[in-house]
Amino acid sequence: xxxxxxxxxxxxxxxxxxxxxxxxxxxxxxxxxxxxxxxxxxxxxxxxxxxxxxxxxxxxxxxxxxxxxxxxxxxxxxxxxxxxxxxxxxxxxxxxxxxxxxxxxxxxxxxxxxxxxxxxxxxxxxxxxxxxxxxxxxxxxxxxxxxxxxxxxxxxxxxxxxxxxxxxxxxxxxxxxxxxxxxxxxxxxxxxxxxxxxxxxxxxxxxxxxxxxxxxxxxxxxxxxxxxxxxxxxxxxxxxxxxxxxxxxxxxxxxxxxxxxxxxxxxxxxxxxxxxxxxxxxxxxxxxxxxxxxxxxxxxxxxxxxxxxxxxxxxxxxxxxxxxxxxxxxxxxxxxxxxxxxxxxxxxxxxxxxxxxxxxxxxxxxxxxxxxxxxxxxxxxxxxxxxxxxxxxxxxxxxxxxxxxxxxxxxxxxxxxxxxxxxxxxxxxxxxxxxxxxxxxxxxxxxxxxxxxxxxxxxxxxxxxxxxxxx
RNA sequence: CGGGGAGUAGCGCAGCCUGGCAGCGCACCUGCUUUGGGAGCAGGAGGUCGCGGGUUCAAAUCCCGCCUCCCCGACCA
Numbered sequence: 001x002x003x004x005x006x007x008x009x010x011x012x013x014x015x016x017x018x019x020x021x022x023x024x025x026x027x028x029x030x031x032x033x034x035x036x037x038x039x040x041x042x043x044x045x046x047x048x049x050x051x052x053x054x055x056x057x058x059x060x061x062x063x064x065x066x067x068x069x070x071x072x073x074x075x076x077x078x079x080x081x082x083x084x085x086x087x088x089x090x091x092x093x094x095x096x097x098x099x100x101x102x103x104x105x106x107x108x109x110x111x112x113x114x115x116x117x118x119x120x121x122x123x124x125x126x127x128x129x130x131x132x133x134x135x136x137x138x139x140x141x142x143x144x145x146x147x148x149x150x151x152x153x154x155x156x157x158x159x160x161x162x163x164x165x166x167x168x169x170x171x172x173x174x175x176x177x178x179x180x181x182x183x184x185x186x187x188x189x190x191x192x193x194x195x196x197x198x199x200x201x202x203x204x205x206x207x208x209x210x211x212x213x214x215x216x217x218x219x220x221x222x223x224x225x226x227x228x229x230x231x232x233x234x235x236x237x238x239x240x241x242x243x244x245x246x247x248x249x250x251x252x253x254x255x256x257x258x259x260x261x262x263x264x265x266x267x268x269x270x271x272x273x274x275x276x277x278x279x280x281x282x283x284x285x286x287x288x289x290x291x292x293x294x295x296x297x298x299x300x301x302x303x304x305x306x307x308x309x310x311x312x313x314x315x316x317x318x319x320x321x322x323x324x325x326x327x328x329x330x331x332x333x334x335x336x337x338x339x340x341x342x343x344x345x346x347x348x349x350x351x352x353x354x355x356x357x358x359x360x361x362x363x364x365x366x367x368x369x370x371x372x373x374x375x376x377x378x379x380x381x382x383x384x385x386x387x388x389x390x391x392x393x394x395x396x397x398x399x400x401x402x403x404x405x406x407x408x409x410x411x412x413x414x415x416x417x418x419x420x421x422x423x424x425x426x427x428x429x430x431x432x433x434x435x436x437x438x439x440x441x442x443x444x445x446x447x448x449x450x451x452x453x454x455x456x457x458x459x460x461x462x463x464x465x466x467x468x469x470x471x
Numbered sequence: 472c473g474g475g476g477a478g479u480a481g482c483g484c485a486g487c488c489u490g491g492c493a494g495c496g497c498a499c500c501u502g503c504u505u506u507g508g509g510a511g512c513a514g515g516a517g518g519u520c521g522c523g524g525g526u527u528c529a530a531a532u533c534c535c536g537c538c539u540c541c542c543c544g545a546c547c548a
Contacts, residue, residue: 263548331508
């Protein structure tokens with residue numbers, strides 16, 4: 001029974017396909033105010049899983065969660081020159097409260113360096129107070145010119161980590177640990193997105209940072225997405241917020257700081273890195289629902305058997321749901337679960353039961369296999385593992401296939417139409433970045449000769465620039 | 472902010488040129504038959520035609536002004 005495609009085909013119109021997926025997988029809707037977003041229950045369930053994975057890794061580094069206010073005195077933003085310059089154009093400012101005009105305008109946080117550091121100044125007195133390692137889960141507001149659900153919304157959810165250290169070396173090491181052990185690991189191991197990690201150029205780095213480290217993913221259309229950043233703030237904020245401490249020798253010193261964040265943009269990355277023409281595909285380690293037990297027909301024995309199977313799977317640690325909504329047709333329900341990207345379906349009908357089997361269907365590649373009921377639990381566990389691995393392999397192969405080593409900016413611009421271009425930093429030259437930018441291509445990050453983040457003291461001439469079009 | 476599209480039922484659209492009962496597909500409700508890849512038939516419900524003004528006996532349609540959304544670009548997590 002042929003029918004119209006469920007979604008706009010990805011190859012036909014990628015942005016349209018993206019929006020179709022968000023709508024039909026019930027991830028998000030536009031909010032009533034331009035650029036705002038409603039995250040629907042299924043989308044939020046995925047976000048909560050992302051949060052849990054990131055939060056656990058943050059805490060493993062010894063960081064504690066805290067919460068700072070949404071409102072920031074405007075004057076705070078002005079203390080750090082580059083910071084205010086970077087964020088001023090996109091601030092939402094509150095000028096009235098309680099029916100009266102405010103004496104000092106209040107800014108809705110675009111990020112929280114300023115408030116948090118004003119408290120760090122209070123809390124840090126001695127080298128014994130260091131390192132101070134805090135994180136908060138919060139919403140922030142940036143008045144973006146061109147909003148796009150999950151990728152660039154006026155209000156978005158994220159975590160922002162803020163730390164203070166006694167030495168530059170310690171701060172740098174911490175920023176890099178976050179980049180690797182929190183972000184890269186979550187993105188690669190959980191989201192199955194093989195991100196590149198590297199350093200931002202001066203032009204691309206965070207407003208107020210000395211160095212910005214980034215995770216860059218390749219989306220299904222070959223464009224790059226910045227999925228998380230970790231900044232070395234040097235002593236820039238310490239100087240303006242007066243974060244000083246007495247070191248072991250009794251000398252007064254400014255703290256060295258980092259900040260780092262990852263946001264609901266990761267939801268966009270998930271869709272664009274793994275989605276296909278049938279909808280979303282969620283990697284098993286991330287999926288809020290890893291398997292759905294699908295009752296084909298409404299027969300009592302089938303429903304009972306399905307419930308039993310679901311209970312066994314749940315007992316084995318699988319996040320499982322039972323679909324016995326047989327007042328919808330089988331085909332409709334299948335399409336619904338495919339749109340949502342649930343990794344596995346266990347289909348159970350009277351024919352299967354007669355044989356003592358169920359049909360195990362993998363969303364990742366569409367393969368179906370009959371499995372004896374007694375062997376279902378291990379089969380599901382295996383299929384989840386295999387799917388996770390295949391998704392990462394597939395995304396990695398895609399990125400490699402779309403990455404070209406080039407020798408000039410012109411070649412890089414050409415290659416960026418399809419994906420990434422790698423260009424020796426020496427060949428980029430002093431004005432190469434500008435020329436690439438004019439062609440709609442940016443330097444996503446600088447990597448060392450081995451492809452990872454450049455090591456401390458690495459010869460700049462040996463670095464490689466990764467260029468691409470970006471979201 | 473520059474360029475390009477579009478606002479008509481929950482979603483997708485036709486109608487507009489040439490003014491004359493506001494329509495189609497999907498979704499929704501009821502009933503029956505169905506259910507192994509978006510079921511079929513029958514009967515229903517649902518509308519400030521983006522907003523404001525103007526022309527006219529009469530405006531979704533013509534005129535003026537405004538607003539919003541989407542896509543491409545510059546900015547960004």
